[in-house]
Amino acid sequence: MLKGSKVGLRARHEDDIPILRTELYDDVVNSARSEGRPWRPITPGSKDSRLVVDDKEQGHVPFSVVELDGGTLIGTATLWGIDNHHRSAHIGLGLLPSARGKGYGTDVVAVLCHYGFVVRGLQRLQIETLSDNAAMLRSAERNGFVREGVLRSSAWVMGEFLDQVLLGLLVQEWKPASKG
Ligand SMILES: CC(C)(COP(=O)(O)OP(=O)(O)OC[C@H]1O[C@@H](n2cnc3c(N)ncnc32)[C@H](O)[C@@H]1OP(=O)(O)O)[C@@H](O)C(=O)NCCC(=O)NCCS
Numbered sequence: 001m002l003k004g005s006k007v008g009l010r011a012r013h014e015d016d017i018p019i020l021r022t023e024l025y026d027d028v029v030n031s032a033r034s035e036g037r038p039w040r041p042i043t044p045g046s047k048d049s050r051l052v053v054d055d056k057e058q059g060h061v062p063f064s065v066v067e068l069d070g071g072t073l074i075g076t077a078t079l080w081g082i083d084n085h086h087r088s089a090h091i092g093l094g095l096l097p098s099a100r101g102k103g104y105g106t107d108v109v110a111v112l113c114h115y116g117f118v119v120r121g122l123q124r125l126q127i128e129t130l131s132d133n134a135a136m137l138r139s140a141e142r143n144g145f146v147r148e149g150v151l152r153s154s155a156w157v158m159g160e161f162l163d164q165v166l167l168g169l170l171v172q173e174w175k176p177a178s179k180g
Contacts, residue, residue: 002063002115004107005177009063009077009115012053016064016073018044023096024076025050032158033130034094058082061115065095065108074099077108079116088124089116105139110177113143117171124170130155131163143177145169 002009021042025031031039035050042048053062059082065075075095082089091112095104109127116122127145129136141147145167153161 002111002119003068004111004114006068006102006107007074007104007111008066008068008071009108009111010066012051012062012064017051019073019096020051020064020076024094027097029158030094033133034092036155065093065104067099067104074104075108077112079112079120082120082122086124087122088126089120089122090126090128091116092127100135105135106142109139109143109145113169113174114176117174118176122171124168126169127167128164129167130157131165137165137167140167140169143169144173144175146173 021044025042028039042051046052054060059080061079061082063077064073065077066073073096075093077091077093079089079091091109093105093108093112095108113125116125125145127136127140128151129140131137131150137147146169147165148168149166151164151166154164155162
């Protein structure tokens with residue numbers, strides 16, 4: 001398990017799946033805001049890639065996020081789009097509603113940076129988020145990510161086009177906050 005100051009990132013367990021499905025992915029508005037595709041329900045027991053991990057998929061590493069203190073499941077985190085030629089990847093995360101606003105998101109970003117830069121030897125990490133997602137922007141910027149551009153009207157979200165902000169962090173700019 002990778003450890004930050006408050007959260008751990010571990011493998012997906014079978015028991016995580018119904019919790020993530022009902023508390024995260026059944027939320028249409030949250031899914032529409034966080035994912036690059038239209039919401040559709042996940043059938044219980046299905047092998048939907050948002051929940052069931054394919055360990056053979058090299059470019060995509062999903063984690064379950066737990067509280068270090070007690071091990072309670074609080075969300076998901078992913079290093080995706082891993083490009084071993086350009087040595088870059090994207091990061092994504094989603095916390096259960098009850099876990100938001102407690103500093104966990106900032107810590108998850110820190111742990112994903114450790115995984116990307118130290119464990120995987122990448123040189124650039126990237127985040128795309130809606131321009132009104134203050135908590136995600138702040139979680140990224142607290143870890144040194146800088147705003148590199150605005151993708152105007154790039155996301156169709158519940159009936160309207162919204163802007164996305166693209167943030168990047170290079171390994172030489174990164175100041176590790178935790179040992180991971
Ligand atoms: C985005 C998300 C991962 C952030 O994690 P979090 O644990 O809620 O964020 P934190 O508690 O670490 O807060 C980070 C900063 O944002 C601020 N913040 C938190 N919630 C906020 C809100 N609703 N509005 C404005 N600022 C907020 C915090 O005060 C903190 O700022 P500080 O460091 O200056 O004190 C989490 O809220 C989440 O999962 N949201 C739903 C899914 C989502 O949007 N995922 C990202 C898709 S790209």
